[in-house]
Amino acid sequence: MRKIFYGMSQRLKIRVPIILGLLGSIVGLLYSYAVMSNNGYGCLLCSTNADWSFAQTFIGWPLIIGSVVGLAACVLYPVARKPSGIFLLSGAILASPLPLIIAGGSWPSLDFLLLSVLFFAPSYFASLLLFLGGLLVFQRSRRLIKSLHDGGWIP
Numbered sequence: 001m002r003k004i005f006y007g008m009s010q011r012l013k014i015r016v017p018i019i020l021g022l023l024g025s026i027v028g029l030l031y032s033y034a035v036m037s038n039n040g041y042g043c044l045l046c047s048t049n050a051d052w053s054f055a056q057t058f059i060g061w062p063l064i065i066g067s068v069v070g071l072a073a074c075v076l077y078p079v080a081r082k083p084s085g086i087f088l089l090s091g092a093i094l095a096s097p098l099p100l101i102i103a104g105g106s107w108p109s110l111d112f113l114l115l116s117v118l119f120f121a122p123s124y125f126a127s128l129l130l131f132l133g134g135l136l137v138f139q140r141s142r143r144l145i146k147s148l149h150d151g152g153w154i155p
Contacts, residue, residue: 022071028063063095066092085138
């Protein structure tokens with residue numbers, strides 16, 4: 001009976017990066033579609049239409065590119081795992097709101113940050129899924145996560 005569960009966990013361990021990468025890419029593509037198809041009317045974070053085009057440029061396009069890189073990594077995963085993991089990690093960086101923070105030039109004020117957390121939540125979630133999928137590709141990071149779990153640092 002133990003061998004059945006061991007075999008199942010081995011197969012699951014192999015498929016988890018693909019599953020996380022696909023979920024992150026799908027969430028990223030759906031959210032980027034919502035950002036890119038909206039005209040920004042009634043946006044609490046944007047005072048003018050020019051601000052909305054700025055948000056589309058630094059949230060929508062990097063999220064689309066990061067999601068497509070994540071999808072390409074999922075297709076590449078059965079053939080080459082390590083390059084696939086690198087693609088997932090780079091897709092996670094692109095899908096994060098990091099380009100907007102860099103383009104903004106400084107850390108936003110607290111009220112803007114609280115409003116933006118709700119606005120950026122799908123982007124953060126897509127980036128997190130792609131990042132976890134990229135980390136789980138590599139044996140060393142899986143061992144590190146297991147040691148943190150066994151030490152009681154993470155659940």
